C-alpha cells in the first residue's frame with residue numbers, strides 16, 4: 001500500500017515510521033529540506049524525535065507532488081492552523097480516490113470547523129473516504145514501539161477497517177469507531193483540560209485538583225460534543241477519556257507542559273516558545289468558548305482557561321472563580337439515541 005504522510009513533526013514522523021515498519025511504502029512530506037534529508041539519509045528526525053531511529057525504508061521529500069504520486073492513503077498530520085493550506089496545496093495533486101485521513105487534534109482557527117468538516121469543503125464527494133486517527137498516543141512512545149491503542153473513526157466501516165489493517169501491529173492496537181465527530185472533538189477538546197491540569201500542577205495543587213479537572217473537563221467535552229452530534233459513549237472511550245488521561249498526566253504532553261509553565265508564572269508567549277511545538281489547546285480554548293456560547297452550553301473550565309490565556313487573569317484567581325461557582329447537580333440527562341453511534 002502506498003501512503004503519503006503530510007507533515008514531519010513528531011506525530012507525522014511516528015505514524016510514518018509505524019506504517020513503514022508495517023511494510024507500507026511510505027513517503028513523508030515536509031517543507032523543511034533539512035528534516036527530509038535527515039530522514040531520507042540518516043533515518044533520524046533530531047528536531048522532533050531526537051532519540052528515535054527511523055526505518056530505512058521511509059522516504060522523505062519536500063516535493064508534495066512526489067509524495068502524493070499514486071498514494072492510496074493520504075494522512076494529514078500538520079497543526080490544525082496549517083491544515084487548510086496543506087489541503088489546498090494537495091488537492092490538485094491527488095490521483096485516483098485515496099483514503100483521506102487526518103491525525104490532527106484541533107480546530108480550523110478561522111472557521112472553527114473540525115478537520116473533517118474542513119476536508120469536506122475541498123472534497124465534498126469523498127466523505128466515505130475520510131478517516132480520523134485519534135486516541136492516547138504520544139509520538140515519543142509510538143516511535144519507541146511501546147504498546148499503544150488508537151482509534152480509526154470513519155463514516156464507513158470499509159474505510160475505518162482499511163486504516164485499522166494498515167496500522168495494526170504487535171505494539172499498536174487499532175479500534176474502529178463510526179463516530180467521527182466524537183473522535184475529533186475528544187482529541188481537540190482534551191487539550192484545553194491538559195492546559196488546565198498543567199496550570200494546577202504549576203501552582204502546586206495536588207492530585208485532587210487534577211482528578212477534578214479531568215472529570216469535570218470530560219463533562220464539558222461531552223456536553224458540547226452532544227450538541228454537535230457526537231455520541232456520549234465515544235467520550236468514555238480511547239479518543240475521549242483515554243486521550244484526556246494521557247495528555248493530562250504525561251510529561252510528553254506539550255499542552256500539559258505549557259500549562260505548567262503558565263502556572264509557574266510564565267507568560268503564554270514564553271511558555272509556547274519554551275515548548276517549541278504544536279500546542280493545540282490554545283486555539284481550541286478560543287473555539288470552544290465560541291461554540292459553547294453559540295450552542296448555549298456551559299463550559300466553565302474552558303472559560304476559566306480563556307480568561308487566563310487571553311485576558312490576563314492570574315491562574316490562581318481563575319481557580320478561585322471555578323471553586324466559587326453556584327451549586328449544581330453532577331449528572332446530566334442524555335437522550336437514548338445520543339449514547340452510541342453505529343454504521344448501518
Ligand SMILES: NC(=O)c1ccc[n+]([C@@H]2O[C@H](COP(=O)([O-])OP(=O)(O)OC[C@H]3O[C@@H](n4cnc5c(N)ncnc54)[C@H](O)[C@@H]3O)[C@@H](O)[C@H]2O)c1
Pocket residue numbers: 007008009010011012030031032048077078079080082085086103104105106137138139140276277278280
Ligand atoms: N505529538 C504527538 O504525540 C501527537 C499525537 C497525536 C496527535 N497529534 C496531533 O498531530 C498534529 C501535529 O502535531 P505534531 O505533534 O506532529 O506537531 P509538531 O509541532 O511536532 O510538528 C508540526 C509539523 O508541522 C509542520 N508545519 C507547520 N505548519 C506547516 C504548514 N503551513 N505547512 C506544512 N507543514 C507545516 C512543522 O514544520 C512541523 O514539521 C497536532 O494536531 C497534534 O495535536 C500529536
Ligand SMILES: O=P(O)(O)OC[C@H](O)CO
Pocket residue numbers: 105135136137138191194243246247252253254255256278279280
Ligand atoms: O503533546 P500533546 O499535548 O499535543 O498531546 C499529544 C497527543 O494528543 C496525545 O494523545
